[in-house]
Every structure is written in C-alpha cells, then in structure tokens.
Amino acid sequence: xxxxxxxxxxxxxxxxxxxxxxxxxxxxxxxxxxxxxxxxxxxxxxxxxxxxxxxxxxxxxxxxxxxxxxxxxxxxxxxxxxxxxxxxxxxxxxxxxxxxxxxxxxxxxxxxxxxxxxxxxxxxxxxxxxxxxxxxxxxxxxxxxxxxxxxxxxxxxxxxxxxxxxxxxxxxxxxxxxxxxxxxxxxxxxxxxxxxxxxxxxxxxxxxxxxxxxxxxxxxxxxxxxxxxxxxxxxxxxxxxxxxxxxxxxxxxxxxxxxxxxxxxxxxxxxxxxxxxxxxxxxxxxxxxxxxxxxxxxxxxxxxxxxxx
Amino acid sequence: xxxxxxxxxxxxxxxxxxxxxxxxxxxxxxxxxxxxxxxxxxxxxxxxxxxxxxxxxxxxxxxxxxxxxxxxxxxxxxxxxxxxxxxxxxxxxxxxxxxxxxxxxxxxxxxxxxxxxxxxxxxxxxxxxxxxxxxxxxxxxxxxxxxxxxxxxxxxxxxxxxxxxxxxxxxxxxxxxxxxxxxxxxxxxxxxxxxxxxxxxxxxxxxxxxxxxxxxxxxxxxxxxxxxxxxxxxxxxxxxxxxxxxxxxxxxxxxxxxxxxxxxxxxxxxxxxxxxxxxxxxxxxxxxxxxxxxxxxxxxxxxxxxxxxxxxxxxxxxxxxxxxxxxxxxxxxxxxxxxxxxxxxxxxxxxxxxxxxxxxxxxxxxxxxxxxxxxxxxxxxxxxxxxxxxxxxxxxxxxxxxxxxxxxxxxxxxxxxxxxxxxxxxxxxxxxxxxxxxxxxxxxxxxxxxxxxxxxxxxxxxxxxxxxxxxxxxxxxxxxxxxxxxxxxxxxxxxxxxxxxxxxxxxxxxxxxxxxxxxxxxxxxxxxxxxxxxxxxx
Numbered sequence: 001x002x003x004x005x006x007x008x009x010x011x012x013x014x015x016x017x018x019x020x021x022x023x024x025x026x027x028x029x030x031x032x033x034x035x036x037x038x039x040x041x042x043x044x045x046x047x048x049x050x051x052x053x054x055x056x057x058x059x060x061x062x063x064x065x066x067x068x069x070x071x072x073x074x075x076x077x078x079x080x081x082x083x084x085x086x087x088x089x090x091x092x093x094x095x096x097x098x099x100x101x102x103x104x105x106x107x108x109x110x111x112x113x114x115x116x117x118x119x120x121x122x123x124x125x126x127x128x129x130x131x132x133x134x135x136x137x138x139x140x141x142x143x144x145x146x147x148x149x150x151x152x153x154x155x156x157x158x159x160x161x162x163x164x165x166x167x168x169x170x171x172x173x174x175x176x177x178x179x180x181x182x183x184x185x186x187x188x189x190x191x192x193x194x195x196x197x198x199x200x201x202x203x204x205x206x207x208x209x210x211x212x213x214x215x216x217x218x219x220x221x222x223x224x225x226x227x228x229x230x231x232x233x234x235x236x237x238x239x240x241x242x243x244x245x246x247x248x249x250x251x252x253x254x255x256x257x258x259x260x261x262x263x264x265x266x267x268x269x270x271x272x273x274x275x276x277x278x279x280x281x282x283x284x285x286x287x288x289x290x291x292x293x294x295x296x297x298x299x300x301x302x303x304x305x306x307x308x309x
Numbered sequence: 310x311x312x313x314x315x316x317x318x319x320x321x322x323x324x325x326x327x328x329x330x331x332x333x334x335x336x337x338x339x340x341x342x343x344x345x346x347x348x349x350x351x352x353x354x355x356x357x358x359x360x361x362x363x364x365x366x367x368x369x370x371x372x373x374x375x376x377x378x379x380x381x382x383x384x385x386x387x388x389x390x391x392x393x394x395x396x397x398x399x400x401x402x403x404x405x406x407x408x409x410x411x412x413x414x415x416x417x418x419x420x421x422x423x424x425x426x427x428x429x430x431x432x433x434x435x436x437x438x439x440x441x442x443x444x445x446x447x448x449x450x451x452x453x454x455x456x457x458x459x460x461x462x463x464x465x466x467x468x469x470x471x472x473x474x475x476x477x478x479x480x481x482x483x484x485x486x487x488x489x490x491x492x493x494x495x496x497x498x499x500x501x502x503x504x505x506x507x508x509x510x511x512x513x514x515x516x517x518x519x520x521x522x523x524x525x526x527x528x529x530x531x532x533x534x535x536x537x538x539x540x541x542x543x544x545x546x547x548x549x550x551x552x553x554x555x556x557x558x559x560x561x562x563x564x565x566x567x568x569x570x571x572x573x574x575x576x577x578x579x580x581x582x583x584x585x586x587x588x589x590x591x592x593x594x595x596x597x598x599x600x601x602x603x604x605x606x607x608x609x610x611x612x613x614x615x616x617x618x619x620x621x622x623x624x625x626x627x628x629x630x631x632x633x634x635x636x637x638x639x640x641x642x643x644x645x646x647x648x649x650x651x652x653x654x655x656x657x658x659x660x661x662x663x664x665x666x667x668x669x670x671x672x673x674x675x676x677x678x679x680x681x682x683x684x685x686x687x688x689x690x691x692x693x694x695x696x697x698x699x700x701x702x703x704x705x706x707x708x709x710x711x712x713x714x715x716x717x718x719x720x721x722x723x724x725x726x727x728x729x730x731x732x733x734x735x736x737x738x739x740x741x742x743x744x745x746x747x748x749x750x751x752x753x754x755x756x757x758x759x760x761x762x763x764x765x766x767x768x769x770x771x772x773x774x775x776x777x778x779x780x781x782x783x784x785x786x787x788x789x790x791x792x793x794x795x796x797x798x799x800x801x802x803x804x805x806x807x808x809x810x811x812x813x814x815x816x817x818x819x820x821x822x823x824x825x826x827x828x829x830x831x832x833x834x835x836x837x838x839x840x841x842x843x844x845x846x847x
Contacts, residue, residue: 030727036736037729038359038444040369041747042761043736043769047457051442084361084509085528093528149560157567164564168530168554256554256561258530266357266529266557269698271729 005292012288017070019284020277024066027273034058034271038082069274073281079274081267087278090263095282097170098252098259102244104172104179109187110237117194117233118226124199132195136188148181148254165256178255182248186240193236197229204228230301238294242287346847348549350535351828353839354562354574355553357529361509364495365436365443371555373492374838375532378551379514380495381542383410383429384486390599390653390753390835392490395542396424396515398472400489405481405790412472418498419519419537426474428496430466435502436493437463445493447768448751451478451485481788483795484754491752517544517842518551529555546842547830563823572828572846573839577821579700582640589823597644598837599651599750600818601758604693604708605772605811606743617684622810624677625691627670628715629708635816638703642821646814649803650758651750653835656796663807667814671715678716690719692742696731697724701745704815735771746771746812753835755799759783763811774811 035052036044053059057068072079078087120129139147155177156164162177201207202225210220249261256262260279267275298305358372367376383397394400398411416424435441437449439460449455453465465477478485488494496515501508511523517540520526521533535550554571556562559578565571567588577585577593586593608614612621631645644652647659647667681687691712695701705722712720723742725731734740748769750757760783761767765775779802786798820837828846833839 030730032725032727032730032733034729036732037727038368039732041732041749041769042368043771044444045447045457045768047439048442048444048446051440055442081528082360083358083528084506090528093530152564156564160568164568164570165556165561168527253558254561254564256556256558256565258527262557263529269727270359271727 005296008292008295012285015288016281016284020070020281021066023280024069024273024277025062027271027276028062028065030271032271034082034273037271065273069277073278078278081275082270082272087275090275091278091282094258094260094263097257098245098248098261100170100172101175101179101182101248101252101257101259102241104175105182105186105244106237106241108179109183109190109240112183113187113190114194114226114230114233117191118198118221118229120191121195121198121202121229122221122225124195129195132191136191139184139188142185144181144185145250145254147184148178148251151177151181152254166258168258170258175257178251178257181255182244182251186236186244189236189240190233193233194229197232198225201225201229227301231298234294234297234301238290241290242283245283245286346549346845347547349846350550350552351548351841351844351846352552352554352570352572353841354556354559354565354571354576355532356557357555358526360444361506362512362526363443363501363505363509364492364497365432365441365445365448366509367492368444370838375526375534375553376492376495376512376514377516377838378518378534378841379512379516379520380492381416381514381516381540381544382491382495383412383489385542385544386490386753386835387543388832388834388840390655392487393543395490395544396496397489400486402486402790405483405485405788406478408476408478408485409469410474410476413541414472416515416541417539418513418515419539420498420500420513422498422500423471424496424515425471426468427471428498429494430468430474431499431502432495432497433466434463435497435505445491448488448491448493450768451480451482453477453479455479480784482756483787483789483792484752484756487754488752488757516540517542517546521550531555544840544842547845548842551841566823566825569825569827571825573822573824573831573841573844575820575822575833575837575839577642577823582642582821585821585823592824592826594822594824594831594833595642595819596833597652597817598820599653599753599835600837601646601649601651601748601750602643602815602818603646603649603746603748603812604743604815605746606813607738607740607772608774608811610741610743611689612681612685612687617681619809620677620681620684621687622813623666624674624681624716625712626666626810626813627668627674627677629711629813629815630669631667631816632669634704634707634711638707639816642819643816644819646816649763649806649812649814650755651817654750654753654755654758655792656755656799658800661800661807662804666807666810674715678718687718690721692721692723694723694725694731694734694740694742694744696726696728696745698727705745708815738773744771747818750836755796756783756786759799759802759806763806772811774809776805776809779805779809 035049057065080086081090116132120132123129152164155162163174166174207224210224245260249265252259252261264279355374356371359369360366360372362372362376364376364380367373381395383395384392385395387393396412396416398413400408400410402408418424433449436443437446437455439457449463452463454461454463467475498513511520517537518534519537521535525533531552531554533552536546559576560580562571562574563578563581566574606613606622635641635643635645647664648661650657693705695705709720709722712718735744748758748762761769763774764783765780782798782802786795789795820833824831828844830843830845831839832843
C-alpha cells in the first residue's frame with residue numbers, strides 16, 4: 001500500500017512538469033502583447049512599453065522565462081500579478097472559497113443523486129423512476145448559465161430567498177444557491193449512473209443469494225446493492241470535483257463568487273502568465289491527489305481490489 | 310407601438326397617486342433630504358484595478374474610480390466637466406506656456422503630512438521619469454525637460470515656496486489647467502517614495518475619501534473607503550463612505566441592483582438593454598459620455614490615399630445608417646456622432662461645416678464611390694478589424710452590410726480573438742485593414758479628442774494621419790488664452806477632419822446605469838463615473 005502511494009507520488013512529478021510547461025508555452029504563444037493591452041485604446045509610447053516588458057521579464061526567451069518561473073515555485077514564489085499582489089496570496093484567497101463551493105455542490109449532488117438514483121433503480125419502470133429520468137434529462141440538456149440566470153432571477157431578485165450575488169467574505173448561506181446550480185447537472189448524471197448500476201447489481205447472483213438466505217432489505221440494499229454499485233459513481237464524483245474547481249467559471253461569474261474561476265478568467269483576459277500558470281498548476285495537483293484518493297477508495301468499496309506489488 | 314387604453318389609464322393613475330404620495334414635491338430625488346444619513350455607506354460597482362493604486366500608473370476606470378476619490382488634485386471636475394479648484398488656490402498664466410500655481414494653505418494628507426509644492430513636484434517627477442515606466446507618463450510630455458529617450462528630470466517645475474510653484478511647458482497649451490484634474494497629476498506624500506509598491510497597496514491620499522483601514526483593498530473582491538474628515542475641498546461627502554465591489558460581469562452587478570443589494574451601478578449589461586428602463590423607471594440612467602467611437606482607415610491601405618481616398622472615405626461614411634444601428638443593436642445606448650469629440654465637452658458642436666458626411670445618404674455615397682472609381686477602379690474587400698472579446702461583432706456586421714448593400718462592394722468584419730492581439734497589430738502597424746478605434750477623454754477638453762489622435766506623429770495616431778493645416782489650427786488653439794476662441798480653432802480643425810476622414814466617426818457611447826431605492830441625489834460626472842460624494846442615503 002505505502003509502496004503504491006509512493007509510486008503514484010513519483011509519477012506526479014513528470015505530470016506536473018509536463019503540464020506547467022505546456023500551459024506556460026500556451027500562455028506564451030498567445031498572440032499579442034499584454035503590456036500594449038494595459039493601455040486600452042490608447043497607444044503607449046514604445047519606450048514605456050520596453051521598460052515594462054523588462055520589468056516583467058517578458059523580453060527573455062521562452063525557456064528562460066519558464067525556468068525562472070519553476071525555480072521561483074520551488075522557493076514558494078509564484079510571481080506577482082499585474083495589480084501588485086503576489087500570486088501565492090491570490091491562490092490562498094481564492095482557492096478556499098472555490099473549494100468550499102465545490103464541496104457543498106459535491107455534497108448536494110452526491111446525497112440527492114445517489115438517493116434518487118437508488119430509489120429509481122429499485123423501482124424500475126414505476127412513476128418515480130420515469131419522472132426522475134425526465135427531470136434529469138431536462139437538467140442535462142440545459143446549459144449551466146441558463147440554470148444560473150433563472151435561479152438568480154427567481155430566488156434572488158423575485159422571491160428574495162437568497163442573495164443575488166455572493167458577498168466578499170463568501171458566507172455559507174450565500175454559497176448555497178450557486179452550489180445548487182453547480183450541482184444540478186452532475187446531480188442528473190449521478191441519478192442515471194446510480195440507477196443503471198443498481199439495476200445491474202440487483203440482478204447479480206450474490207444479491208439473489210442474500211435474499212435467498214433470508215436477509216432483510218434493510219441489510220441487502222445498503223450493504224450488498226449500494227456498496228457494489230458505487231464504483232462508477234465514485235469515479236465520476238472524483239473527476240467532477242476537478243471539473244467543479246475549474247469549470248465553475250461561468251457560475252462564479254454570474255454569482256460574483258470571489259473564487260478561482262472568476263480570478264482565472266480575469267487573468268486569462270489580461271494575459272497574466274504567472275497567475276494563469278500558477279492556478280492551473282494547483283488545479284493539476286488537486287486532480288492528481290483526488291485521483292489517488294479515489295483509486296484508494298476502490299479498495300474500501302470492493303475488497304477484491306488490492307494494491308500490492 | 311400599440312398602447313392599450315387600460316395601460317394608459319393605469320399609467321395615469323400611477324402617476325397621479327405618485328404625485329399625491331410625494332406631496333407634489335418636484336425633483337424629490339435630486340435634493341438631499343433632511344433625514345439623509347451622513348454616516349451611511351454607499352455601495353457601488355467597480356472592477357479590480359489593473360495596477361497598484363499609484364496615480365501616475367492608473368489609467369483605467371477600475372483604478373481611476375478609486376484614486377479620483379482618495380486623492381485631491383489641484384482641480385476637480387464638476388458635473389458639467391468644468392474644472393473647480395480643489396487644492397489649488399489659483400492657477401494663472403499670461404502666455405499659456407508658464408503657469409503659476411498657488412496652493413491652499415493647511416491642506417494635509419490623511420497621515421498628517423502637509424500638502425505642499427513638493428508633494429506635487431515630486432509626484433510629477435516620479436511619474437515622468439522614463440525608467441519608472443508609468444502608464445500615465447505621457448501626461449507630462451509637454452512639460453520642459455520631459456524625455457522618452459533617457460531619464461531626464463522635468464526642468465519646467467520650479468518651486469517658489471511651500472505653497473506655490475511654476476510649470477513651464479515646451480509649447481503653449483491653453484488647456485493645461487483643464488488637464489490638472491486628471492489622476493496623473495495628483496500629489497503624493499513623501500512616505501510614498503520609500504516603497505511605492507507597498508504604498509500602492511495602501512495608498513495615503515488627501516481626497517474626500519480614504520481607505521477604511523490597512524488592507525481595505527481586497528484584491529478582486531472590493532475596497533472599502535470612508536469619508537476623510539480633514540478634506541476641505543468642494544467634494545465634501547454627504548455620506549459616510551464608499552464600498553466598491555468588483556464585479557467581473559455587468560450582469561452580476563445588475564442582478565444585485567434589482568435585489569437592492571448595491572446602491573449605484575454605472576454599467577447596464579447588454580442583456581438588459583431592452584428591459585432596464587422598465588425595470589428601473591426613473592432610477593435608470595442613460596446619457597452621452599465622453600467616449601467617441603470610430604473606425605480608422607490608415608492612409609497606407611490601397612485606394613485610401615489622396616483624392617481617391619477622400620472620396621471613398623466620404624462615401625463609406627454616408628453609406629452607414631448610424632441612427633438605425635444605434636437604435637436596433639444598442640437599444641439607444643449610443644448616440645450617433647455629429648463631430649469628432651463628445652457632447653459632454655464644452656465647445657462641442659453638431660453643426661461643424663462638413664459634418665454632412667455623417668448623414669445617411671445612399672445616393673450621394675454611390676455617386677462619391679463612382680467618382681473614386683473613375684480615378685482608380687475599386688478592387689478587393691473592405692474589412693474592419695475588431696476584437697471578438699469586446700462585443701463588437703453586432704455593429705461591425707451591421708456596418709459591413711450597409712457598405713455591401715449601399716456601395717455594392719465586398720465588406721466584412723475581421724475578428725481577432727483578443728483585445729491585446731488586435732491592439733498589438735495596430736501599434737506595430739502590421740494590420741492591413743481598417744480597424745475599430747475608440748477614445749475616452751482623459752480630461753474634458755476638445756483638444757484631448759483631436760491632438761493625441763490626429764496630429765502628425767501624435768502618440769495615439771494609429772492611422773498615421775498627417776495634415777499640416779490641421780496641425781496649424783491645433784497649435785493656434787493651444788496658444789489662445791481664452792477658451793471660447795480656442796474652441797473655435799478646434800472646431801475649424803475638425804472641418805479638415807471631415808474632409809479627410811482619417812477615422813469614420815460612428816457614435817458616442819452613453820453611460821448607462823441605475824441606482825437603488827435607498828439612495829438619492831445620484832448624478833454622473835462628465836467621465837461617466839457617479840459623483841459619489843453627492844449621493845445621500847436613508
């Protein structure tokens with residue numbers, strides 16, 4: 001087990017270097033000079049532009065810039081954003097908010113999704129199953145910004161049940177509406193995944209055996225059926241957590257959540273290389289960790305899966 | 310439009326009851342009420358400043374909104390855009406070249422330091438020095454000693470005593486006092502120069518507001534300002550402070566306004582253009598701003614120089630239906646242009662000789678185009694470059710269609726994915742098409758719309774336009790000591806622009822905004838930013 005984890009961590013190093021290199025290269029290769037854009041529609045004097053480019057080391061060759069950046073990371077220095085804030089501080093400020101948002105969304109979609117999916121799977125073809133399938137189909141087919149705008153307008157502006165946008169300190173109460181919006185699409189996916197998995201597991205021999213030896217439904221459903229149906233769902237949830245961290249951009253923009261998606265979007269627009277690469281780097285790390293955790297979780301769900309060697 | 314009788318009745322009834330309820334008070338919302346709470350915090354929208362909050366390095370609206378409120382310069386601009394003395398006691402000149410500036414005594418920064426001649430001189434010296442690479446350094450280029458080639462002190466700044474100094478320019482500029490309200494000319498306390506980066510995080514100013522505390526600027530989130538009790542100028546706040554929340558999208562700010570979570574916003578999202586007037590009623594704001602939109606056709610493009618070019622430019626201008634485009638695409642949040650400046654600027658005129666080329670006149674456009682074809686037949690495609698991330702596609706397509714239908718030529722938009730890409734192509738002159746241009750005035754003067762863009766070799770002359778007669782009129786205007794005479798010269802200079810059309814004027818952007826039911830006395834300044842100090846709440 002320990003050896004397995006160690007090897008996985010070692011594997012993460014080339015992945016980390018490769019992704020940062022690629023991202024840095026892509027930011028570098030984006031056409032246009034970010035310094036020129038700082039002046040808006042006005043044309044800057046070339047002398048001033050040259051001074052600023054030198055200040056941000058934009059004149060150096062790509063590899064030199066990249067190695068300066070990587071060397072900085074190992075000293076805990078992620079560079080400085082255009083507005084003068086160290087990128088490490090930007091990370092420390094925005095990631096907790098987005099992680100909180102993602103966890104709330106994940107909790108909502110997991111609990112609600114697995115419950116509805118389980119009930120649907122157990123009552124295949126009944127009214128509950130059919131209506132949950134229709135609802136999930138609607139949710140999957142709606143783009144997230146539509147759901148977000150409608151939720152904001154109905155619950156925020158019209159009914160006044162929730163804040164229209166999240167306040168700067170991002171209190172829990174403000175995050176619930178955006179979290180529900182974020183969760184809505186994955187919620188539909190989880191219903192469908194759980195349902196088909198439950199249906200499949202229910203027809204397997206060991207379940208029939210369990211019924212045969214007289215075990216009650218209270219024991220069979222959670223322990224035998226649900227536990228064995230969860231592997232595809234857990235895999236999905238793991239990737240979804242990553243998607244929530246990265247893909248919350250639209251929702252964060254609409255609800256003005258002071259989180260990662262929002263900040264990353266602004267940084268891309270401004271062409272702030274160090275900020276963009278640092279954010280993506282941290283996201284890559286989170287992906288790697290979450291995937292490792294999920295691989296380890298399989299063992300708990302299905303004891304036949306063992307990490308030896 | 311169909312209006313039902315019932316609808317009219319309801320409106321009339323509502324209007325009548327509103328009159329009764331307000332006790333027939335006229336202008337109820339524009340006079341501060343006695344119950345207004347002078348400690349109330351006004352909340353408003355903003356955007357994350359692009360740079361640390363140093364006045365000479367702040368050139369965009371997000372940061373400018375803050376620096377303008379925490380610093381007081383020599384003058385400030387009132388609602389009409391007229392300069393009023395702020396820290397200055399008097400600004401005098403006899404030749405528009407040397408200006409003598411006297412300061413009010415006993416002005417101080419919020420850290421207690423006195424505002425003296427040195428506070429201005431040192432700040433300007435810093436802002437102008439090449440190696441400091443300040444985004445606003447070009448504001449000092451007319452002062453003696455300025456250089457873009459090497460570090461060089463401004464020799465034109467001379468201290469007389471603690472409350473007076475002189476500024477000498479390299480050439481006469483009658484509008485120099487008018488520029489002094491711009492962010493770049495704010496004073497700095499001496500503590501700023503020990504560590505300017507740290508100062509930019511927690512600036513110390515002398516304006517109507519100050520930072521609520523150290524660290525009041527939460528990056529990408531908001532900044533908290535409170536009123537400065539020591540401020541003695543004409544912008545004394547009628548409220549207790551200002552919280553500027555940074556919204557990445559105008560949609561989020563607008564949703565907050567509808568839910569009364571924010572007091573004043575100065576940007577309505579495109580998605581709400583069609584509905585915001587109904588949503589907000591008389592709390593909706595839509596008025597012209599000091600923003601001029603155009604597209605520039607560089608001289609170097611084939612068929613666009615000399616006599617042929619003049620004819621083609623005029624034909625293109627007359628083939629564009631500005632009234633319909635501003636109505637249909639922009640829901641009247643743009644005002645069709647009638648000159649090269651803006652209606653909020655003193656000296657603006659809609660009857661400058663030659664401005665007929667801005668009228669939609671298809672027959673004349675066809676005739677002019679044919680005359681140009683007689684000189685040299687048209688070949689190729691006419692394209693307008695724009696950045697796709699800025700919401701320009703709608704009008705570019707509409708203008709292209711106008712040209713296609715009315716002149717019978719192949720016309721289209723040429724989108725670039727990002728703003729920085731198109732701006733880089735424009736500044737290094739690799740662009741081979743016409744391109745979108747816009748100008749937001751730095752200070753409320755006609756010269757600012759003409760000199761920096763169309764004068765020979767001027768800083769933002771992206772089309773490389775040059776006409777000695779135009780240059781001469783600008784110089785003449787700059788030498789006048791009377792602003793009315795100077796404005797006359799600038800209007801004459803525009804008659805030349807209307808003939809040459811280095812850029813095709815399109816429209817003026819309006820400032821769109823709105824305010825909540827909690828506040829009153831909301832007015833927008835000449836630069837489209839609300840005059841926060843006047844706003845009352847409660």
